[in-house]
Amino acid sequence: AEWGYSPTNGPDVWARLFPQAGGARQSPVDICTSIASSDSNLEMKKLTFAYESQSDLRILNTGHGWKVEAPQSGSRLEGGPLGEDIYQLEQFHCHWGETSAEGSEHTVDGRAYAGELHLVHWNTTKYQSFAEAAQHPDGLAVLGVFFDVGNESNDEIEKIVSTLSEIKFKGQFTDIPDVIDPTTFLPSGLGYWTYLGSLTTPPCNECVIWIVYKEPITVTEEQVTYH
Numbered sequence: 001a002e003w004g005y006s007p008t009n010g011p012d013v014w015a016r017l018f019p020q021a022g023g024a025r026q027s028p029v030d031i032c033t034s035i036a037s038s039d040s041n042l043e044m045k046k047l048t049f050a051y052e053s054q055s056d057l058r059i060l061n062t063g064h065g066w067k068v069e070a071p072q073s074g075s076r077l078e079g080g081p082l083g084e085d086i087y088q089l090e091q092f093h094c095h096w097g098e099t100s101a102e103g104s105e106h107t108v109d110g111r112a113y114a115g116e117l118h119l120v121h122w123n124t125t126k127y128q129s130f131a132e133a134a135q136h137p138d139g140l141a142v143l144g145v146f147f148d149v150g151n152e153s154n155d156e157i158e159k160i161v162s163t164l165s166e167i168k169f170k171g172q173f174t175d176i177p178d179v180i181d182p183t184t185f186l187p188s189g190l191g192y193w194t195y196l197g198s199l200t201t202p203p204c205n206e207c208v209i210w211i212v213y214k215e216p217i218t219v220t221e222e223q224v225t226y227h
């Protein structure tokens, strides 16, 4: 039985097929800004990231959005809530909705954004592979960036969504000819919320250190709704 978002295969029944979905640190969550506490340690150990630019990345229609496979041995995400470990980019993907009124996974004080980009990294200091890292509580680090709908389109996102007409069906993939630099997906304001959570889709492993940026990036309606 394929998991999805309908009443018979959606999040409320995932725990039947994927036991971890019934766990104590499940994502996504609603971020209640009034009870989020600031942590001076995080300010001391700044979160730093370094990405390579890559071309000919493969993009996949996951059936729930798009996913770009982007294993980058030269990338590094470290500091902030990540202790002494170095995390490496594995892939990035997007969650969106039928309309721009909803689509993000995390919400902020009950408010959903039009979509949410996830940059998925794994702990290469402690583990030998993405799959192994996903079995440990500090295995993955995912950067979440909210999409806000506005008048200006995002050029980097355009390079990605312009290929979607070639992969209309689940399981199809194609190459993105353009050079993609993941750094350009990040907002200018680097304030973030962080918490210990899980993969937001099955198998919902409780292995993710979440880092959700406060500032959304702006995209156009077309860039964040599937037709």
Ligand SMILES: NS(=O)(=O)c1nccs1
Binding pocket: 118, 120, 142, 198, 199, 200, 201, 202, 208
């Ligand atoms: N949406 S997520 O980044 O938590 C994720 N789920 C499965 C692999 S990566």
Ligand SMILES: [Zn+2]
Binding pocket: 093, 094, 095, 118, 200
């Ligand atoms: Zn995701």
